[in-house]
Amino acid sequence: MNGLLINGELVQTSLQLDVINPATEQVFTTVPRANEEQLNQAVAAAKIASKLWAKTENETRQKLLISIADCMHENIEELAKIITQEQGKPLEAATLEIHWSEAFCRYFASQQVLPEVLEEDDTKRIEIHHKPLGVVGAIIPWNLPFLIIIYKLAPALLTGNSIIIKPSPTTPVVAVKFGELLKDIVPKGLVNIIVDNNDLGPLLTAHADVNKISFTGSTPTGKAIMASAASTLKPITLELGGNDAGIVLDDVNPQNIAAGIFGSAFINSGQVCIALKRLYVHELVYDDVCEEIAKLANAAVVGNGLDPTSQFGPVQNKIQFDKVCEYIADAKENGTIIAGGDVSDEPGYFVPLTVVKDIADGTKVVDEEPFGPILPIIKYSNIDDAIDSANSLTFGLGGSVWSSDINRARMVAQQLNCGTSWINQHCAFAPNIPFPATKESGIGVELGREGLLEYTNIQVVNINKVS
Ligand code: NAD
Numbered sequence: 001m002n003g004l005l006i007n008g009e010l011v012q013t014s015l016q017l018d019v020i021n022p023a024t025e026q027v028f029t030t031v032p033r034a035n036e037e038q039l040n041q042a043v044a045a046a047k048i049a050s051k052l053w054a055k056t057e058n059e060t061r062q063k064l065l066i067s068i069a070d071c072m073h074e075n076i077e078e079l080a081k082i083i084t085q086e087q088g089k090p091l092e093a094a095t096l097e098i099h100w101s102e103a104f105c106r107y108f109a110s111q112q113v114l115p116e117v118l119e120e121d122d123t124k125r126i127e128i129h130h131k132p133l134g135v136v137g138a139i140i141p142w143n144l145p146f147l148i149i150i151y152k153l154a155p156a157l158l159t160g161n162s163i164i165i166k167p168s169p170t171t172p173v174v175a176v177k178f179g180e181l182l183k184d185i186v187p188k189g190l191v192n193i194i195v196d197n198n199d200l201g202p203l204l205t206a207h208a209d210v211n212k213i214s215f216t217g218s219t220p221t222g223k224a225i226m227a228s229a230a231s232t233l234k235p236i237t238l239e240l241g242g243n244d245a246g247i248v249l250d251d252v253n254p255q256n257i258a259a260g261i262f263g264s265a266f267i268n269s270g271q272v273c274i275a276l277k278r279l280y281v282h283e284l285v286y287d288d289v290c291e292e293i294a295k296l297a298n299a300a301v302v303g304n305g306l307d308p309t310s311q312f313g314p315v316q317n318k319i320q321f322d323k324v325c326e327y328i329a330d331a332k333e334n335g336t337i338i339a340g341g342d343v344s345d346e347p348g349y350f351v352p353l354t355v356v357k358d359i360a361d362g363t364k365v366v367d368e369e370p371f372g373p374i375l376p377i378i379k380y381s382n383i384d385d386a387i388d389s390a391n392s393l394t395f396g397l398g399g400s401v402w403s404s405d406i407n408r409a410r411m412v413a414q415q416l417n418c419g420t421s422w423i424n425q426h427c428a429f430a431p432n433i434p435f436p437a438t439k440e441s442g443i444g445v446e447l448g449r450e451g452l453l454e455y456t457n458i459q460v461v462n463i464n465k466v467s
Contacts, residue, residue, distance in 0.1 A: 004032050004195060005179030007045035008188030011038060017197055019173055022088040022314040022321075022349045023304040029085075031176050034194045036203060042164050042192035043209050046135040049189030050162035054132045058112040061158050065109035067185050068154075072102045075181055079146065079174055084305040086173045087145055088313035088349070089268055091305055101150040104447075107431035108154035111452055115461075125463040130456035132160030133235065134211035137204045139225070141217040142316050143271040143371075145171035149178065151431065151446060152214045153191065159455040161212070164192045166204060168217075170317045205229050212455065215239070216273075219394075219440050226443075237444035237454050239437060242273045242397030243369045245390035246426055247412060248289055249383070249403035250282035257402045257424070258292035264400075264426035266297070266353050269312050270373040271320075273441075274398045276426045278366050279377045280386040286379045290338060290357045293375065297339035297353040302373075304348070314349040315372050321349035324372030327365045328354055331374060335359030340373070361389050369395065383412065391417045396438030400426040 003010030013032040021028035034042070053061075072079065076098045083094035118126040138152040149165055156163045167175035172195040179193035194200060201221075205213050205228040214237045215225050222238040229236050246261060265276040281289045303310035315321040325343055331354065332341060340354030354374045359366060366376045380386040390399055399416035401423050403409035413421035419436035422428060429435055434448035445451045 001029070001031050001173070001176050002180050004034055004038070004176065005183055005191060005193045006034075006038060006042045007192070008183065010180060010183060013038065017169060017172065017195060019086050019170070020317070021085050022316050023306070025347045025349070029173055031172050031195055033197060034200060036200065039164075039194050039200050039203055042194055043135060043204075043207055045189030046162040046164055046192055047209050049187060050132065050134045050160075053157070053162055053187065053190055054160040056160065058114070058158075061160065062109045062112070064186065065105055065154055065158060068182065069102045069105040069109065071181050071185055072098055072105065079177065081306075082174045082177055083146060084313070086171045087142065088316050089305050090310045090313055091308070093268065093313075094305065097144060097147050101147045104147065104151050104431040105154045108158045108452065111158055111449075113159055113452065113456060123464070123466050125465065127461040127463070129459045129461060130159065130453060131459050133455060133457055134161060135209055136161045136163045136455065137207070137210045137213045138163055138165045139201055139204070139213065139215040139217065140165065140167045140175070142168035142171040143268060143273075146174050146178070148216050149175060155452045156214070156455050157190070159452060161455055162190045162192075164194055164204060164210070166194045166196060166201060169195070169197045201225075202228050206231055208232050210234065212236070214446070214454075222442070235454070237446060238442045239273065239435070239446055240397075240440065240442045241369045241371075241395060242275075242437075242441050243277045243367070243393055243395040244274055244398040244400070244418070244426065245416070246276045246279045246400040246402060247383075247386045247390060248279065248281040248285065249401065249405070249408060249412070250284040251404045251408070252285055252289070252402055253404065254285055254288040254292045258289065258296060260425055261289075261402065262293050262296040265375040266300070266312060266373050267427060269302075269315060269351070270375075271316060271371055272427065274420070274427050274429065276375070276400060277369060279375060280380050280389060281377055282383075283379050283381045286357075286377075290355070290377050293377070294338040294355045297355045297375075300353045302350055302352055312353060312373065315351055316349070318349065320371060321351070324351050324370060324374065327368070327370040327372065327374050330364040331356040331359065331376065334363040334365070335376065361392065367393060387412060387415050391415075394440040397441035398422065398426065400424075
């Protein structure tokens with residue numbers, strides 16, 4: 001590839017990183033990898049760019065985001081094919097990831113952050129200004145390697161900041177390609193791409209000239225980032241792991257809800273923070289719900305994402321694949337597998353969509369976050385017990401309730417201790433809807449107006465008119 005976008009140039013590096021295609025376990029391509037000096041150059045360039053960009057009008061920033069969205073649109077096929085080869089998801093899903101990214105970028109391009117007048121009379125005027133923070137460090141995971149870049153980049157730029165993007169070492173290619181495309185679109189130093197091998201993240205989070213960290217990834221890394229950012233007291237947004245529970249009430253028609261549950265549990269082969277990861281089903285409908293979901297899982301085609309017949313791709317990397325295999329072993333020991341469960345030893349990190357019944361709280365596959373294509377289904381008889389189970393873990397990202405009675409479902413949904421409670425759906429999100437978290441699933445909010453303002457500091461301008 002041509003180089004890493006640093007200070008408006010495509011910079012060659014002495015270090016390289018091989019990127020593995022999870023469908024073949026072969027090296028898909030090699031990308032440039034930054035060293036500490038190049039990270040520091042990127043931060044220095046971003047610092048200068050942020051000062052100039054902070055002075056621009058909202059309209060200039062909106063126009064830039066529209067140009068970036070147009071650029072994604074024009075390069076959708078190439079970007080999607082890269083995502084499929086490095087991340088594994090089928091080409092159709094990769095194409096959808098770029099479409100979503102474009103829509104997210106256009107949403108933020110439609111926003112503005114103007115001063116607000118808090119009070120005004122003949123003697124005084126009090127204004128609230130939302131000022132940019134400066135240099136934002138954006139640290140990205142491997143499950144949605146493009147969308148998560150965009151939903152940090154777009155609000156950061158719209159609010160007047162510059163940004164350093166650090167993709168995951170297992171999915172850096174789309175970020176590097178995006179940098180090449182942005183070179184002639186964005187002002188020098190405003191957007192910088194730093195590829196590492198899990199070595200530069202701590203330097204970025206502790207850097208004195210990085211003014212905010214926006215991180216999406218695992219809870220243990222989130223805790224490390226919080227500790228590292230403490231040395232400079234920089235604001236952080238952490239979107240971390242989830243183990244979202246769904247609760248199915250006794251009044252559902254199993255056939256009607258099965259597709260919705262199946263889709264939100266196995267989206268991106270289960271590698272989504274807000275995927276439905278444990279399902280509590282009332283005993284009256286338990287067997288029927290299990291059967292309907294298992295039918296869908298058994299019929300699903302898992303394969304190489306470049307094969308148009310594949311509906312689900314492999315697990316993204318070897319470390320995650322090994323973890324998922326451990327969860328399957330746990331499920332076999334403690335429950336009854338009703339779909340999937342047999343991982344072949346052919347090349348590729350492929351795991352069949354796996355559904356487990358007769359499983360209980362207290363097992364690894366229920367209590368931990370598998371982040372792979374496994375759905376444990378737990379039977380309950382008392383709704384209060386199901387709510388307690390849903391709330392019992394340290395995670396608090398999302399949750400859902402499934403019922404033919406919306407009011408009944410709402411009573412339960414409001415008792416879930418999580419950032420988003422869905423009813424008769426799960427995983428639905430959009431750029432205008434705030435995406436919050438509770439407990440150890442995160443700090444702060446992404447998306448929506450609330451997420452946009454996280455890239456700003458409030459400044460009060462308090463005017464005495466009579467002196
Ligand atoms: P991860 O935490 O291992 O890595 C995420 C990123 O952090 C990578 O870019 C990595 O290089 C970087 N990193 C690692 N150590 C670091 C450190 N000490 N300091 C700074 N950066 C560091 O996560 P992952 O395995 O890439 O992603 C999977 C996890 O992400 C899952 O737990 C999933 O639930 C979570 N996730 C959460 C959301 C959300 O919005 N809540 C979205 C997607 C994924």
